[in-house]
Amino acid sequence: MSRCLIIDDDTLFRKMASDILTAHGFLVFEAATGQEGLDSFSTADADIVLLDLVLPDISGYDLLPKLAGTGGTAGVIVTTSHFSLDSALQVLRDGAGDYLPKPFSEETLLMSVERVLKRQVLERENRELSAQNARAIEDLKSSREELFNWSRQLEQIVDERTRALKQVNRARQIVCRDLEQSHRQLKQAQAILVGREKMAALGLLAAGVAHEINNPLSFVNANLDSLKQYVRSLRRLCGVMIHAQARAGRDRSNRVEHILKEAGRVIDEEKLREVLDDLGPLFDEMANGLTRITGIVEQLRSFAEDGSEDGSCESVDLNAEVSRLVDLVHGASAEKLQVLCRLSPIPYVNVPVRNLRQVLLNLLTPGAQETGELRQLILRTGRQNGHVVLDLLDPSSRMSEEELGRLFEPFFESRDDRQLGGLGLSAAYGLAQTMGGSLRAFLQPEGGVCIQLVLPVSETKTSEGE
Amino acid sequence: MTQQNVLFVDDEANVLNALRRSLRREEFQVYLAQGPEEAMDLLKDKDIDVIVSDHMMPSMDGLTFLKMVKNLYPRIVRILLTGHADLQMAIQAINEGEVSRFLTKPWNDLELKMTLKHIFDYIELRRENQILLDTVQKQQSLIERMEEDHPGIFKVNRDSTGTIVLDDPFEDV
Numbered sequence: 001m002s003r004c005l006i007i008d009d010d011t012l013f014r015k016m017a018s019d020i021l022t023a024h025g026f027l028v029f030e031a032a033t034g035q036e037g038l039d040s041f042s043t044a045d046a047d048i049v050l051l052d053l054v055l056p057d058i059s060g061y062d063l064l065p066k067l068a069g070t071g072g073t074a075g076v077i078v079t080t081s082h083f084s085l086d087s088a089l090q091v092l093r094d095g096a097g098d099y100l101p102k103p104f105s106e107e108t109l110l111m112s113v114e115r116v117l118k119r120q121v122l123e124r125e126n127r128e129l130s131a132q133n134a135r136a137i138e139d140l141k142s143s144r145e146e147l148f149n150w151s152r153q154l155e156q157i158v159d160e161r162t163r164a165l166k167q168v169n170r171a172r173q174i175v176c177r178d179l180e181q182s183h184r185q186l187k188q189a190q191a192i193l194v195g196r197e198k199m200a201a202l203g204l205l206a207a208g209v210a211h212e213i214n215n216p217l218s219f220v221n222a223n224l225d226s227l228k229q230y231v232r233s234l235r236r237l238c239g240v241m242i243h244a245q246a247r248a249g250r251d252r253s254n255r256v257e258h259i260l261k262e263a264g265r266v267i268d269e270e271k272l273r274e275v276l277d278d279l280g281p282l283f284d285e286m287a288n289g290l291t292r293i294t295g296i297v298e299q300l301r302s303f304a305e306d307g308s309e310d311g312s313c314e315s316v317d318l319n320a321e322v323s324r325l326v327d328l329v330h331g332a333s334a335e336k337l338q339v340l341c342r343l344s345p346i347p348y349v350n351v352p353v354r355n356l357r358q359v360l361l362n363l364l365t366p367g368a369q370e371t372g373e374l375r376q377l378i379l380r381t382g383r384q385n386g387h388v389v390l391d392l393l394d395p396s397s398r399m400s401e402e403e404l405g406r407l408f409e410p411f412f413e414s415r416d417d418r419q420l421g422g423l424g425l426s427a428a429y430g431l432a433q434t435m436g437g438s439l440r441a442f443l444q445p446e447g448g449v450c451i452q453l454v455l456p457v458s459e460t461k462t463s464e465g466e
Numbered sequence: 467m468t469q470q471n472v473l474f475v476d477d478e479a480n481v482l483n484a485l486r487r488s489l490r491r492e493e494f495q496v497y498l499a500q501g502p503e504e505a506m507d508l509l510k511d512k513d514i515d516v517i518v519s520d521h522m523m524p525s526m527d528g529l530t531f532l533k534m535v536k537n538l539y540p541r542i543v544r545i546l547l548t549g550h551a552d553l554q555m556a557i558q559a560i561n562e563g564e565v566s567r568f569l570t571k572p573w574n575d576l577e578l579k580m581t582l583k584h585i586f587d588y589i590e591l592r593r594e595n596q597i598l599l600d601t602v603q604k605q606q607s608l609i610e611r612m613e614e615d616h617p618g619i620f621k622v623n624r625d626s627t628g629t630i631v632l633d634d635p636f637e638d639v
Contacts, residue, residue, distance in 0.1 A: 214549030218572030219484035225575045226487035271490075278487065285480045413524075 002117060005029045005046040007037030007063070008079070009056050013102070017050055020106050021113070034058025041067060046074050048116055051096075053080040053087065061090065068095030075116035079104075212296050216289035223286050230279065233270035240266050313436075315348040315458040316356055318388060322379055325360050339364070342380040346388045350458035351435040359435070362428035363392050363451060387437075388455045395448035404449065407441045425451075468593070470494040470586050471512055475505045475531065476520040476547075481571075485518075488575050494586060502531040509535070514542055515589050516582065518569070521548035521555075529555070532564050543585050545569060 004026045008014050011032070018028045029044040031037035034055045041049065049067055053060030060078060067076050075097035080087065083101035091099055097116035100108065244259040267273065326339045349356070364377070378393040399407070406412050408429040425439075432439040437455040444450050472494055474485050482498040489496050497512060499505035501523060508514070517535055521528035532544045546559060549571035556568045567581055612619055623631045 210549070214571045215478050215481060218549060219478070219480045221572040222484035222488050222575060226484070226490075229491070274490070281483065282487065285483055289480060 001025060001027050002047045003027045003029070003044055004048045004050065004113070005031060005037065005040055005044050005074075006050045007031045007034065007040075007055065007060075008050065008052040009033065009054070010052065013052075013079075017109065020109060024110060026113075034060075034063050037063065038066060041074070047120065048097075048113055049074050049076045051076050051078050053078060053091070054082070061087075061094075064091055064094045064096060075120040077112055077116055213293050216292045220286050220289040220293075223282055223289075227282060227286075230275045230282075233266075233272055233275055236270060237263060237266045237272060313350045313352055316351055316353050318346060318349050318356070318390065318455065319343040319381055321353075321356060321360060322381065322390065325357070325364065326379065337364075338374060338376045340376065340378045342378060344380075344382045345462060346381050346383055347462050348458040349388050349455040351437070351455055355431050355435050356455075359428045359431045359439075359453065360390075362425060362431075363453070384454070386457065388457055390453040390455070392451040392453075393444065393448060394451075395444070395446075397449040399443075399449050401443060404441050404443065407451075408439070428453075470516075470589065471497060471514045472516040472518065472582060473497040473499060473505060473508060473512070473514045474518045474547075475499045475502060475523075475528070477501055477523040477525075478520070481520070485578075488578065489582075492579065492582070494582065502526045502534075505531070506534075509539060509542075514539075516543045516545065516585055518545040518547050521546055529559055529564055536564060543567075543589065545581070545585075547571060547573060 002025075004021050006014050006017050006021075006028060008017075008030075009032050014030050014032075018030060021028050026048075029040050029046065031040045034057045037049075037051070037055075038058075040046075051060050051063060051067065055063070060080070064076060064078065067074060076095065077098045077100055078091045078096045079100045079102055081102045088099045097119060098112045100112055104112075240262045241259060244262050247258070322341060322343065326341055376395070378391075378395070380391040380393065382389055382391075403412075408426050412425075429439045432453055432455075435455065437453060439451065439453050441449060441451045470493070472489075474482055474496065476482050476485075477500060479500055482500065486496055486498060494515075497508055497514065499508050502519075502525060505517070505519070517532065519528040519531055523531075528546050528548065532546065535542055535544060544565045545567040546556075546565045547569045559565045560568060567585070569578065569581065609620065623633070625631050
């Protein structure tokens with residue numbers, strides 16, 4: 001229920017207004033003077049005040065700011081019998097809710113009260129809303145502050161984390177550098193080891209080569225000295241002839257006889273018949289020695305070559321290569337070596353052809369050594385586990401398991417004289433590996449030895465067999 | 467000076483031929499054997515003074531062969547000629563008395579000739595020494611025999627002034 005305070009010195013007006021408002025459900029308080037109105041206002045807690053401008057003690061103009069000002073909760077309707085535009089403007093400016101010139105009808109009063117009350121509700125709501133708004137703003141502010149704090153904390157945490165990460169990262173970088181360094185060191189160590197291995201092989205090789213070369217070198221050398229002696233003897237004979245010819249020009253009759261006599265003496269003294277007979281063998285043996293040295297150097301070169309210079313792979317018909325080589329070998333040493341070919345249809349192999357030829361040649365060369373008897377070897381091609389294999393079978397070899405293990409060592413010589421040293425097989429072993437294949441030797445269950453060359457297959461073509 | 471004989475042993479015929487050529491104008495007789503077996507046969511027939519052997523031979527190595535020669539014919543001077551110049555082996559071979567010289571391949575012709583010449587000089591000296599020793603021994607036994615037959619025959623008596631005093635052969639008569 002709304003509460004209404006009527007401040008008016010006119011008793012009749014108070015009675016009339018009070019009746020109207022009470023009839024419309026208001027709880028009405030009345031005050032006859034300004035002072036009375038002020039007192040009642042604070043006790044009555046009025047929602048609405050009807051204020052007369054002309055009061056006996058305090059002017060309505062003076063009272064209005066106190067009513068509208070204090071608390072500001074009540075709506076004040078100013079009533080006056082002396083209507084003027086100026087006074088209306090002033091009271092409205094000072095916070096009055098409405099301005100009613102007297103006399104006014106019942107409806108006018110009710111409508112005014114209604115309007116002021118409604119405005120009051122609106123104002124209250126507005127106040128509450130603005131209070132809520134202020135609270136909300138306050139909340140927002142504090143939230144923002146909190147957020148700001150949080151964000152600062154977060155930034156701090158992020159900073160710390162970043163610092164920690166940076167430290168970890170630095171540590172990682174150091175570890176990484178260490179790793180890189182040890183990797184480099186390992187690589188160097190490996191290079192040194194490889195070098196050492198090479199040096200060891202070279203040392204082994206050099207010792208073998210020195211021995212292999214020394215024999216031919218020594219007899220070629222000695223023969224060269226002998227040849228010098230022979231030439232000296234022959235020059236002496238020539239000298240005698242030239243001298244005799246010059247002298248015989250003046251004494252024609254004795255010419256032939258004299259030359260013959262002189263020459264005969266020199267021939268006997270210098271044993272020139274012997275010398276002439278020996279010249280042929282001497283040159284042959286020297287040539288033989290030099291060929292042997294050349295061969296060893298050639299083998300050495302192919303042994304040292306890692307094959308990578310000309311190592312571009314191509315599709316090669318292994319059967320054709322084998323046939324060609326066997327023909328060559330037969331032409332060169334048919335009385336010492338007989339090679340039977342058993343060639344099956346196989347795919348082309350993917351290898352550098354120069355290396356392949358070298359390996360095949362090195363495999364067959366020991367077989368062509370002088371052993372005083374005809375040797376029979378079998379060359380067999382086929383497929384095994386997706387690779388192409390070439391088997392070189394020596395059915396009459398009597399090599400032991402232990403000897404086989406050393407077969408690919410440089411200058412290895414077997415006890416049965418079938419494998420007579422040299423670099424051939426060890427070079428072939430290295431070459432087979434650079435070709436992506438392998439070379440191994442094993443005893444045959446039915447007796448004899450098999451040297452097996454395994455080669456990578458080329459995708460494209462297939463070779464016919466025999 | 468008696469005929470001097472040197473025997474070369476090597477499995478490589480070319481080496482033997484080269485050696486024969488090098489030494490063809492030397493005074494000594496050169497024999498060649500292509501391996502220890504052939505050398506042993508030759509040693510039975512010929513009076514060999516010096517053996518020069520290769521070391522690396524397929525049937526038997528040179529040191530073993532020369533050791534055998536030392537046992538069978540201790541007076542033959544033994545030389546090792548090898549392309550496998552292993553210092554350790556050389557020291558061992560000489561210190562153990564298996565060989566008296568150690569030559570390496572490729573050899574120097576002059577060095578080979580000088581070595582052989584020195585050895586033959588030594589052998590000749592040894593031979594002369596032996597002959598002289600034999601002569602001395604022969605004479606010694608002759609003296610002993612004469613002393614036996616005629617006691618005092620080599621005895622010389624001197625007086626205090628050093629004058630030789632001859633016994634009066636007719637003193638007893």
